[in-house]
Amino acid sequence: MTYILPGAPWLIAHRSMLGVNQPHKVTLNGQDYALWQNDRGEVFALNNVCPHMQAPLSNGWICKERNTITCPFHALEFDGEGKLHREGKRDIQPFAQPLKLTVIGDCIWTYGDCEPRTGIPDIVEQIASKYDFIGIAGDKTIQGDFLSTWLINSDFNHQNGTHRELFQIVQNQMTEFDKNGYWYKVKQESTRANNSVRELLSNPVLFTIPKILKSTVEYFFPSVLVLYAETGSGPFAQVVVQYPQQQNQTKIYELIFAKFKSVWIKPLLRQSMLKAIDVVVEQDSTAIETRYPHQPTKIRLPNEEVMIYALELYREW
Ligand code: FES
Numbered sequence: 001m002t003y004i005l006p007g008a009p010w011l012i013a014h015r016s017m018l019g020v021n022q023p024h025k026v027t028l029n030g031q032d033y034a035l036w037q038n039d040r041g042e043v044f045a046l047n048n049v050c051p052h053m054q055a056p057l058s059n060g061w062i063c064k065e066r067n068t069i070t071c072p073f074h075a076l077e078f079d080g081e082g083k084l085h086r087e088g089k090r091d092i093q094p095f096a097q098p099l100k101l102t103v104i105g106d107c108i109w110t111y112g113d114c115e116p117r118t119g120i121p122d123i124v125e126q127i128a129s130k131y132d133f134i135g136i137a138g139d140k141t142i143q144g145d146f147l148s149t150w151l152i153n154s155d156f157n158h159q160n161g162t163h164r165e166l167f168q169i170v171q172n173q174m175t176e177f178d179k180n181g182y183w184y185k186v187k188q189e190s191t192r193a194n195n196s197v198r199e200l201l202s203n204p205v206l207f208t209i210p211k212i213l214k215s216t217v218e219y220f221f222p223s224v225l226v227l228y229a230e231t232g233s234g235p236f237a238q239v240v241v242q243y244p245q246q247q248n249q250t251k252i253y254e255l256i257f258a259k260f261k262s263v264w265i266k267p268l269l270r271q272s273m274l275k276a277i278d279v280v281v282e283q284d285s286t287a288i289e290t291r292y293p294h295q296p297t298k299i300r301l302p303n304e305e306v307m308i309y310a311l312e313l314y315r316e317w
């Protein structure tokens with residue numbers, strides 16, 4: 001397939017998604033890779049195709065002693081450099097193709113097989129140093145192209161359509177839009193309808209969302225975007241990660257951070273927070289997956305300049 005946004009840094013996994021000594025499959029720009037993390041926290045990645053008879057290495061297992069991945073078909077072992085381990089010896093030439101990774105804190109970044117075109121944003125590290133990590137949410141493959149998936153997160157008019165049931169945002173006002181190259185930022189004020197007791201009980205997160213929620217969304221095109229909000233339980237940061245898997249398949253997952261005002265809130269809210277985000281991502285995917293093919297629009301809404309800016313960044317990449 002033709003590469004989508006060649007030279008972009010992609011955040012292909014967070015350490016918590018990998019486990020220890022377990023193969024983990026990642027698809028980036030049409031190519032499958034097998035990733036694993038050893039008990040020292042080192043992370044390795046190889047092209048997933050076994051160079052013997054093309055079995056998927058990610059279906060194999062990790063040998064802790066030799067730090068190798070074993071192919072599920074004939075049990076050949078390869079280390080993180082792709083070198084074959086046989087009868088106590090290690091071949092000099094790599095057979096399997098390693099994928100170059102950059103591990104920063106808990107984040108595993110790669111440029112795939114491309115030359116870097118932009119730097120890796122340090123925003124996730126900054127957030128991790130200030131907030132507690134709550135967990136991963138909304139981890140799924142959307143059956144839609146990368147651009148549509150990125151654009152829905154730059155679309156400030158879909159809350160009262162796509163997400164109306166969950167948060168019941170009746171009005172959304174953009175108060176600021178700053179941009180500088182691949183970075184852009186939007187401040188908004190969202191007004192929530194009066195929720196019924198039933199709605200509040202089924203989604204306890206609503207208790208912590210003020211009637212007028214002020215939030216900031218900061219974009220680091222095309223790798224991540226972060227939504228910051230001040231809730232009743234403390235500040236909250238939601239890192240939305242996206243990368244292209246195939247021409248019409250996009251991976252999305254979110255790293256959720258918060259700084260709760262008291263220690264007992266985390267166990268109380270953690271599950272419902274992550275669940276609410278799963279629902280949001282599910283709703284966005286449905287919006288993307290059920291659309292008819294693109295056509296030039298005849299209608300414009302306010303605040304669409306953010307989406308148009310993102311579209312230009314994509315087209316001019
Ligand atoms: S296919 Fe992998 S060892 Fe044979």
Ligand SMILES: [Fe+2]
Binds near residue numbers: 152153163
């Ligand atoms: Fe959305």
